[in-house]
Amino acid sequence: MTTHPAARSVRTTPEGLMWEPSERWVRGRKGDVTVVDSRHPVLVWEPHLPVPQYAFPRADVRTDLLHPAAHPPTGTHTGSQIFYDLHASGEPVVNAAWTFPADDLAGHIAFEWFRRWDSGLDHWYEEEEEIFVHPRDPHKRVDAMASSRHVQVGIGGTLVADTVRPVLLFETSLPTRYYIPRDDVRLDLFEPTDHRTACPYKGRARYWTWRGEGDVPRNVLWSYPDPLPAVAVVQELFAFYNEAVDITVDGRGEERPVTPFTASLTS
Structure with a gap:
């Protein structure tokens, strides 16, 4: 056979x-x-x-x-x-x-x-x-799902995002990323940068940097203006590196994960 x-x-x-x-x-x-x-x-x-x-x-x-x-x-x-x-x-x-x-x-x-x-x-x-970047791994999944979880993001004690309408992006071997509507992000506390990245699963991203003080990596906030069809639901939403900010989900603080991105996140 x-x-x-x-x-x-x-x-x-x-x-x-x-x-x-x-x-x-x-x-x-x-x-x-x-x-x-x-x-x-x-x-x-x-x-x-x-x-x-x-x-x-x-x-x-x-x-x-x-x-x-x-x-x-x-x-x-x-x-x-x-x-x-x-x-x-x-x-x-x-x-x-x-x-x-x-x-x-x-x-x-x-x-x-x-x-x-x-x-x-x-x-x-x-x-x-x-x-873009590399072939897609057939043993890896990327799922973007609308949610009603209460997600809050803090930087140095300042609440920079607060939403009950996030999109949760689940990607194999990486922590859950929380994509937040523009109206629920204090975008006035960030400034856009020229940094750009590309992902074979999501598309091309643009970035923002924290305006305030503290040991915060550059380009800590990103968005996909024109994502690939499989994750179209994250279009124009904003996500933070869990590795560098304080995230609370439904009242419970999450630990900052260590990921392949951790070493590259320098302030």
Whole structure:
């Protein structure tokens, strides 16, 4: 009996990689050039990264645009790899692609994506939807749900938000984020910044910084002006980093969590 690909479990390699096949149609472009066009990508998790990345069958990659890297890096990915510079559109992209050493992934090529905001390929698509930052993890959920909980947010003893109509965003491995209507946030106590981020699950966010005194990280408040359809309910609502403010839900104070974002939250 043939097992459907979607039913396969995540596999591991002696090098410490985890991987599984994906049925999504994935394309990557540099300028006007399609560099990757694959209906048989593989999702790969490296031990030191919290998110997956794609590797593609060599036949689905424009290998004629790849040349052995002039200055390959060391220690950036699991195992010993062969790196390639990409010559597609404009200036060459150094170390844009590489191969994993695992036998299971022989014949596959991966491209820099995660944490490479200004390098690598310009655009990635799953089916007809553009994907930002990194591939979506099929083992992770992001659910935004309207609620009537009483949520209050304080900074240094000042009440900066108070609502009974939040939207709660539940994201696997992260604390609940409380999205609050504009009218229920003391936005006059914050000023907008030029900081921007992108999320493959939610879209592009803009940020605000606390105007007052105290040891408060910059960009502690954010909003999604045009979120992705799956979380459209958070549009133009505001959320705070639980890691840096005091949040009370239904009269009970919540502990500040320690998350992957904690280290980056500096005042």
